[in-house]
Amino acid sequence: MRVLFVTNDRVGLRRAGPAIRTVELARVLSKHHEVTVASAQPGEMEFDGIGFIPDALVIPGPLREAARLSDIVVTQGWTLFLFPFLKRARHLVIELYDPYLLEHLVYSRSRFLHWGYLRHWYLLNDQMRRGDFFICASERQWDYWLGRLCALGRLTPDQYARDPSFRSLLAVIPFGISSDPPRHTRSVVKGVVPGIAPTDVLLLWAGGIWQWFDPLTLIRAMEQVSHERSDIKLLFLGVGHPNPQDPEMPIVGEARELARGLGVLDRSVFFSEGWVPHADMQNYLLETDIGVSTHLDIIETRFSFRTRVRDYIWAGVPMILTRGDLFADLVERQGLGVTTQAGDVEGLKNAILELAANPQLRHDIHNRLLNVAPQFHWETVAEPLLRYCDRPYHSPRSSRWRQEAVPLLNWGYQLIYRMGSRLSAGRRQNVRLNKQC
DSSP states (O other): OEEEEEESSOOSSSOOHHHHHHHHHHHHHTTTSEEEEEESSOOOOOOTTOEEEOOTTTOOHHHHHHHHHOSEEEEETTHHHHOGGGGGOSSEEEEOSSOHHHHHGGGTTSHHHHHHHHHHHHHHHHHHHHOSEEEESSHHHHHHHHHHHHHTTOSOHHHHHHOTTOTTTEEEOOOOBOSSOOOOOSOOSTTTSTTOOTTSEEEEEEEEOOTTBOHHHHHHHHHHHHHHOTTEEEEEEEOSOSSTTSOOOHHHHHHHHHHHHTTOBTTTEEEOOSOOOGGGHHHHHHTOSEEEEOBOSSHHHHTOOOHHHHHHHHHTOOEEEETTSHHHHHHHHHTOEEEEOTTOHHHHHHHHHHHHTOHHHHHHHHHHHHHHGGGGBHHHHTHHHHHHHHSOOOOOOOOHHHHHHHHHHHHHHHHHHHHHHHHHHHHHHHHHHHHHO
């Protein structure tokens, strides 16, 4: 099959989650099918055997031709809006690993931004009405997206007859990791970053600082940690975004200002400018003693899939996570680190000191993570998409005329119900009169 992946994210040596997932799924499928990756942004690819179409937003012609020749188009984000001709794909797969509508709620506090939310909502519904096959990242997300599909009329009797589990309509494909273990090829943090010594205990925030995260509680905890141990250091790795169209979020400035105000900036808390090349992440992870991810107690958390946490799993890095998402549940269930409540500065400080003071515990957690990692290998998690691409199909959906006929049908039911109610009332009245007689 000819499979075309389309992303509105930048595909290059430096790439964020959506582009990473696109490239890795394309890499797995390219072993079995003819695969092309297209990006709306400029960029470059380093994988052999995969076609690449960059800058499609400026030069859409090559993408249009590739879409015309493809058997299957896999899209994510705003691609159907940016490239409407993709809606005519022979088979359309919609990527739903990022519940971005829930992320957008963080921005929608002003009335002006309500329109942005509604626009996201409309475009998401359009995708979900058109797709033949959908993929998400977790069982929690599966429940969420299945509810949306049901509300949009996609859980039809025909689909149920074909597959009552609906797994052939919506499949779970976690954000995977490489089956090749990470290798340390050069020093990047310890003894390199001014202020971080080779013997320090390094905490790594391995990703961007987005508005739905909570770096502020972590910085406050680090300020308290610094009074007890000066050799524990925190590095925020992803400050800038590889896509120049994604501006820095306000929380980044707030985090810097808090660290400066508490006197820990460039002493206990460090910020790495720019974005680390994807191939270089292994060096940062292998110099890390503890991986951290803290977030807010909001709806986005419950349905999120933190790509930075799967990096910790890949490198066997013990974790400190805020409770509320699926990875925190995994950490608690299998003893892969420590979890804390959202906003709990004292609890976070104690967790950092506990793990930092116990190298043997960190070593034991590392070994447990090595046993967990294989279930996240890309070759394993991509299996449902590979099966679909081997034998693509169209999923049943309610026809437009049926959906438009629903108001008329409801009117008919209402009329029959009212007539039945009046007849029943008349019969009850007759029974009472007969009893009185």
